[in-house]
Amino acid sequence: MNQQHTILKYDGSFDGFLCCVFAVFEQKLLHPIIRKESEIDQELFTTTEIIVTEHLKAQRVWKSFKTKISKRQHTNLFKAFLSEIKGVENTLLKYIQYIFQQHKTTAINYSNKDILTINQVAKMVGREKHRMEAFVRFQLTKDNIYVATVSPDFNVLPLITSHFKDRYADQKWLIFDTKRNYGIYYNLRIVEIITFDSFTTIDADHYNEKEIDFQKLWNVYYQHVNIESRKNTKLHLQHLPKRYWKYLTEKIDI
Incomplete structure (x- = not known):
C-alpha cells in the first residue's frame, strides 16, 4: 500500500521554509515533502498544503534550533538553504528533525549523511560568497x-x-x-x-x-x-x- 505524502508549498524564503518545519512538527507529519510554490508536483498519492509565511513561527523554530547547535552549524544550514539546490529543503528538514530528536546538545555527527551533505554544500556557498566579495x-x-x-x-x-x-x-x-x-x-x-x-x-x-x-x-x-x-x-x-x-x-x- 502506498503511503500518502504531504507536499508543503512555500514562497521560497528562509522564513517560509522554517514555517514548513513548524507545520511538520505541529501536524506530526510522517512523510512531508517541502517545495517552493514555483515547483511542479508530479507524484501520485499526495496532498498539497500551502504554507503561509509567518515571522513569529519562523523565529520560534530558528531560536529553538540555534540553542541545540553551534553558531557554525546553524550558519551552515542557512548557507545550504541559499544554495537553491533542488530538494535541499528536505535534506535540511531531516537534519533539523535529527537535532530535535537529541535529548541534549551533542557534538556534530559527521557520519550522518544529511549533516555531511549540508556541510559540503555550505562550503561551496561559502566559496562563492568570498568570490563575490572579492570580484x-x-x-x-x-x-x-x-x-x-x-x-x-x-x-x-x-x-x-x-x-x-x-x-x-x-x-x-x-x-x-x-x-x-x-x-x-x-x-x-x-x-x-x-x-x-x-x-x-x-x-x-x-x-x-x-x-x-x-x-x-x-x-x-x-x-x-x-x-x-x-x-x-x-x-x-x-x-x-x-x-x-x-x-x-x-x-x-x-
Missing part, C-alpha cells in the same frame, strides 16, 4: 549611486550584505543579482531588498562623467603592471576563473 566592481551612476550587477551560482546576497555595508558605509550602493532579479541597496542608513521587473547592466549613458575616465585609467594601470614575461595563464585562471571576468573593470575593453 564585485561598482560603477558610479549620474545619481551618485555605486551600482554592481552579479549572477552568482548561489543566492549569496544575504551573506555579503554586512561586508559591503561595513566597507562602503559612506556611499550609496546597489548590488543587483540578475539571475534572481533582486538586489540589496544601501541608502547610508540601512540595507533594503529591492526588485525590478528588468535589470541587466548599467548603460554607459547612465555613468557619472568621472566613471568612464576612471575605468580607462584603471585599465591602463592593469595593463602596465601585468608583465607579459611573467604571465601564467593556468595559475591566473585557477585564482580568477573566467566566469568572474565579466565583473572586472580590468577585463573589459573600454
Whole structure:
C-alpha cells in the first residue's frame, strides 16, 4: 500500500521554509515533502498544503534550533538553504528533525549523511560568497549611486550584505543579482531588498562623467603592471576563473 505524502508549498524564503518545519512538527507529519510554490508536483498519492509565511513561527523554530547547535552549524544550514539546490529543503528538514530528536546538545555527527551533505554544500556557498566579495566592481551612476550587477551560482546576497555595508558605509550602493532579479541597496542608513521587473547592466549613458575616465585609467594601470614575461595563464585562471571576468573593470575593453 502506498503511503500518502504531504507536499508543503512555500514562497521560497528562509522564513517560509522554517514555517514548513513548524507545520511538520505541529501536524506530526510522517512523510512531508517541502517545495517552493514555483515547483511542479508530479507524484501520485499526495496532498498539497500551502504554507503561509509567518515571522513569529519562523523565529520560534530558528531560536529553538540555534540553542541545540553551534553558531557554525546553524550558519551552515542557512548557507545550504541559499544554495537553491533542488530538494535541499528536505535534506535540511531531516537534519533539523535529527537535532530535535537529541535529548541534549551533542557534538556534530559527521557520519550522518544529511549533516555531511549540508556541510559540503555550505562550503561551496561559502566559496562563492568570498568570490563575490572579492570580484564585485561598482560603477558610479549620474545619481551618485555605486551600482554592481552579479549572477552568482548561489543566492549569496544575504551573506555579503554586512561586508559591503561595513566597507562602503559612506556611499550609496546597489548590488543587483540578475539571475534572481533582486538586489540589496544601501541608502547610508540601512540595507533594503529591492526588485525590478528588468535589470541587466548599467548603460554607459547612465555613468557619472568621472566613471568612464576612471575605468580607462584603471585599465591602463592593469595593463602596465601585468608583465607579459611573467604571465601564467593556468595559475591566473585557477585564482580568477573566467566566469568572474565579466565583473572586472580590468577585463573589459573600454
